[in-house]
Amino acid sequence: MFNDADETLKQYLTAAIPIANGEVDISFERPSREWSGRLSRPTLNCFLYDIRERSGFRDDTATRIADGKGGFRAQRPPRRIDLSYMVTAWAREAEDEHRILARTLAAMYRAGEIDRRFFQGHLLESEYPVLARIVPPDHVAKPADLWGVLDNELRTSLVWVLTVPLDAFTPVEGPLVTTRELHVGAIGEDWRETFIQVAGTAHRRGAPGETVPGVRVSVAGTALRMVTGPDGRFNFPGVPPGDHTIRFETEDGVSGERAISVPGSSYDIEL
Structure with a gap:
């Protein structure tokens, strides 16, 4: 270099x-x-x-990029x-x-x-x-x-x-995080309140590597709803544990739903 x-x-x-x-x-x-x-x-x-x-320019915040195959690539900025x-x-x-x-x-x-x-x-x-x-x-x-x-x-x-x-760090590759749990409670007490965030990706059916942006996704029976981003990803904070139904609709009017369990291993949907 x-x-x-x-x-x-x-x-x-x-x-x-x-x-x-x-x-x-x-x-x-x-x-x-x-x-x-x-x-x-x-x-x-x-x-x-x-x-x-x-040293004033040091930044250790890694950039995470989905690989389109259910994984991610994290890269720390150069020194x-x-x-x-x-x-x-x-x-x-x-x-x-x-x-x-x-x-x-x-x-x-x-x-x-x-x-x-x-x-x-x-x-x-x-x-x-x-x-x-x-x-x-x-x-x-x-x-x-x-x-x-x-x-x-x-x-x-x-x-x-x-x-x-100076690129000093090797990129780290791994699976995407689909479920995140946050437990909140008072120190010394057994009671805990749990917050669960779930995330998934909208894929084109038959082409798991092709993601679909602009899909309206919601969790039935809740106020949780969003539109998938350019990478086809969506995430919902505060999903209660249990069985739920994810509903989706594309920009051209194709709609459907998928049953999920929270927590679970995947919340991806196919269109």
């Missing part, structure tokens, strides 16, 4: 600075003395020197990770370095969010944006100390932080 962020950053800078073919190289290597000694062309170096979670790049320019003349840095800084100011047309690799599959912000060069480490570790001379640098999504 991080290499995809590198390539995305490269594509953006090439277009936004802009960089003509062969005019300036873009490198993500450590700007050590050995590396800089091998340079023969003007180079913009984007050194990834810090990785950490942007949002800050990638801190130290950006430096390398050329024979100082004025060339300053020209490259000025164009780069202008491109950085124009991008609070990287346009999706520059996305590469796994980022193309993500629905989350890639955010970008400029920060002071000492927001993680002091520049002089960092250059000392790199065994190179202190250079003018910009720090650009990209916030990228």
